[in-house]
Amino acid sequence: MSTLEIRNLQVSVNTDAGAVEILKGVDLTINSGQTHAIMGPNGSGKSTLAYSIAGHPKYTIVGGSVTLDGADVLDMTVDERAKAGLFLAMQYPVEVPGVSVSNFLRTAATALRGEAPKLRTWTGEVKDAMQALNMDPAFAFRNVNEGFSGGEKKRHEIMQLELLKPKIAILDETDSGLDVDALRIVSEGVNRAKEKNNLGVVLITHYTRILQYIKPDFVHVFSNGRIVEEGGADLADKLEAKGYADYVSK
């Protein structure tokens, strides 16, 4: 049982016009096995929350705290956060030319597990993970995210989620750019990880569509750098009907 605790998190980003505060005090607690949907209009700070927790150098933590089972996440380097059990599925996964998916995954698994996975079992593990996401085995030989379609990039992110077995995963608009079939396949991958590893999930999304496949326990509405409303799955239905207009004007 793990707990990611975000307390009064304030984050700014440096622009040409100086530091701009984006997160203005976010409180959120995620336990293993729970799924929290974070919904909100564009520019409300949802992705900033995701990248700040993962430790992207672009963001400056101005105040507040993030802890995973009591350990100070904000004090960790990016790789240490992953080793502590955090995972960020990115909205725009980055191309790494010349580095094959297979080499990348094995390097990551080696780092996270503290030793190189045994070649024979590892090959099977990767094959199964790819098969489960309807991915061509030839995928392993391609360069990381290079020339991947939008759907392939997202499948690749979720494949990592299944292979690397984090405690808490933040999925940043994993649903964007996916057709219905890909959305279903990707969602099933997330649900498998929840079931097998008791994964805690923060699901950042703009639309309610993915929530039909991944059932949230909690829905948080994000606006202007804060959580402005919280509820159960039924809150998503209300958003579907009424949109974000009520929250943007607040």
Added chain:
Amino acid sequence: MSLLATNYLTPTGREEAWRFTPLKRLRGLHDGLASVADHISLYPIGTLPTGVSFSLEDLAPLAPSDDVIIERVRGASAQVSHLSVAANCEISEPILLGRRDAALDKAEFSRVRISLGVHAVATVIIENTGACLLAEDLEIALAPGARLTFITLQEFESASVYTARHHAVIDKDALFKSITVTVGGDLVRILPTVEFISPGASAELLGVYFATAGQFFEHRIHVDHAVPHAKSRVNFKGALTGRDAHTVWIGDVLIRAAAQGTDTYELNRNLLLSDGARADSVPNLEIETGEIIGAGHASTTGRFDDEQLFYLMSRGISVEDARRLVVRGFFNEIITEIGIEEITNRLMDRIDAELEKAGA
């Protein structure tokens, strides 16, 4: 012959061709002050396959040169180490040449010829190792329809100085592919040059270089499209780390008026891994006819991509391993073209080791 052959004009550093090269570090190769050893270090490793010979011969140069050091080499020796592949011979295994008994205290002036007969096919690899002071005039003659993959691996020890011209003369429908790898030496200056003498030929010049603190590596490409319907591709990638690591890449491509139907593209990418390193990159396309298929060039010099490092690290990979992966990936495109696992692994391991040493 050029005037240089008689006058041996000593470069001052103001000449276009020498403006980047630290002349003092040439140890007298350029001004005639180096004492020259009567020694030939190049030798074939293993037995040569049938159809391939290696011998010393008196040969006149294939093509004139305007390089002072090459002229000095030619002036000093009529003898040429000649690797010859007979017409119509297809050699499947790579032909490997190495260096032995080279020395730093005396210069070696080396003349080498690689010639492939009509429709001959071969891969030739030269492993340039050891500590040496070496000036080399290397000429390649490809007869019609010949196909040569020519790989040179500059894996010299740190004090070595190597200055060379690798000049290919390519006849009708012949294919020339070169891979120039420079990872070792104090000063390495190579002129990979190509001249097409008949239509339908093609040349692909690939290269990688990795310079660490204090090293100077210069690659000065020249592709001469003098005849119609020839194709050339140039792709060199370099990485630099450490104080006063300096690389120079010059890509001169000349499309003469007669060279209709030319298709050429050249590319140079540099990755600066630390402060204090300097990469000069000068693509230079001169076009004398508009009747061509295509001509282009690109040159980029950049630093580590923070987004790439963040992505890798967010998967638990340490910053050192992430950098190593990115650098390996950067070179991978060209190194894998060598196609011989033992060599590619050795080169990648060397790059890893130098990266680690540099603490980049």
